Amino acid sequence: MKKDSRKLQRQVAREAFFELIEISRKEVRSGNWERASQLGELAFKVARKGKVRVPIETKRAFCRRCHIPLIPGITARIRLRRKGRLTIVLSCLNCGYVRRYPVTEVESKGSPSE
């Protein structure tokens, strides 16, 4: 019984997490950045509490500092930097947080080059 309810709790948390993310993205598009970042923060809190496995793409799609959904052209600026390895530089336009990660990590599904 206990195990079942825990499982259910996790499922509910998972659903709540993805729903909050959806609403948060909608809020960004409506121009409510502050609300979006609050919802984003709440979503990740729910995920942590409910031990929800958050996909890495979803994690990356949110600012680590202010939790706003990072939408290129709206809340984020993406730049590519070629310094040896091709790197994505993602800046949050809400709080100014900058993140960098190599492209190979993201685009590893494509055909191998050379």
Ligand SMILES: [Zn+2]
């Ligand atoms: Zn931010």
